[in-house]
Amino acid sequence: MKNKPPYAIESVDHALHLATLLQQENSLGVAEAAERLGVSRSTAHRLLAMLVYRDFAEQDADRRYRAGPVLRPGDATSAPVSLLRRAALPHLEALVAKQRETANLMVLAGTQALFVASVEGDQVLRVGDRAGRALPAHLASGGKALLAALSPGELAERYADAGDAVDLPRLRRELALVRKRGFALNDGLTEAGLTAVGMAVPAENGAPAAAVSLAMPSARFDRDLLPRWVAALSATTTAIEEALRPQ
Template sequence: MAREMKQPPAYAITSVDHALRLATMLQLEGGLSVADAAERLGVARSTAHRLLAMLVYRDFAVQDDSKVYRAGPVLELASHSQSTVSRLRQVALPHLRSLVDKLGESVNLTVRTGRTARFIASVECQQALRVGSREGMVFPAHRISGGLLLLAELTDDELDSVYAGADAAEAPELDALRRELAKVRRNGFVVNQGRSERGVVAIGVPVRSADGAVIAGVSVSMPSVRYDRQRLRPIVAVLSSVVSALEKDFNGH
């Protein structure tokens, strides 16, 4: 079933939200100090410390000898995966901020796992009407720009494998998706108009590793009222230029 952009619960519990965000960071990025956690959440260090202590108590986190918190038994992933995602995010953030300065809109970094795609970094613009941070959110890969960029790199057999066994309500119509992904490959970018959230337009380009494989997507998101088709090519040019610099930093060039 097509899913709209998730909305916070009517009675959101801030402390729970903070704890879940911390768990996501630990799972994807590998390690956080109390100061890092406080900065990322925008809370006092004492608050961050209490949240991390509870995650340790429930085995969602552990604290090493250097006082850094890492994913605990409940969240533990392969250390290689942690370090790769963490390094990608760390390298990408300055470039994402540069994109916000150049384009005046919010930007995101996305990776894919199976049929889903996760926003691992977001930088918001300062405009009053803007697309908010998506960091930590997970969506069906075929519904968001970054996910489409990553799916576009798959062969037909690989795409079939990704969606094998998916519930009918969750799976896209594969023939239509193949046509769309072929267009993404031809263009080298993707335009997503309202697929994940009404009134939002996202434009994305792929991020490639040293061997040419697509490892992530970088996208700029804006309210549709500010989207002008005449700006598409200039926006793609800016995205491509900044992502090229990101790739050089990430791949060690």
């Protein structure tokens, strides 16, 4: 039997309880969530909005909430996330110091790109911290870089249940271009006004465990600067790969 901690943080408890309800039940409306938690509708709405922001929930067209990508069943990543984060952070910070744009580290889990570390740029207009979020891998730049390293069979297996949501032949063509170039682009696919360049961390054996992206407001994206960003990403991913090697 678990006892409630003596100094429980009520807002955290409500958020976790709500996440559990979303995972266990088909859907919830704001009024239902408020009733289940014993809070006001405004409080329930704020909690749900935060869960949506962190991808624990999604809102349907009928304004009801369902479990988001983080809570849905899927193939868990085999990447040692804590080791990846520890090895990558100094190099992400160095990348941001030189390029002044936000850098992200992500891993692949099923068909989702999970953001496990994020370092924000220092410009006033910048892409915010994405750590803890999950995005469709076939849309995110780092996700596409990781998908491009999969065998045709594994790619087909991951998207076997995607139906019309993902145009697999088109995705295969795009991933072939990613392999040829060595990097992937996300030009407003996951968020309007955001452009990102992604590259997988090199791997000696098998598919890479992680990818790095450099994300910026689309207004600042310049294709003439793309070679510079790609070179910076290449140096960063190589440095991370070296940091992950057994000493």
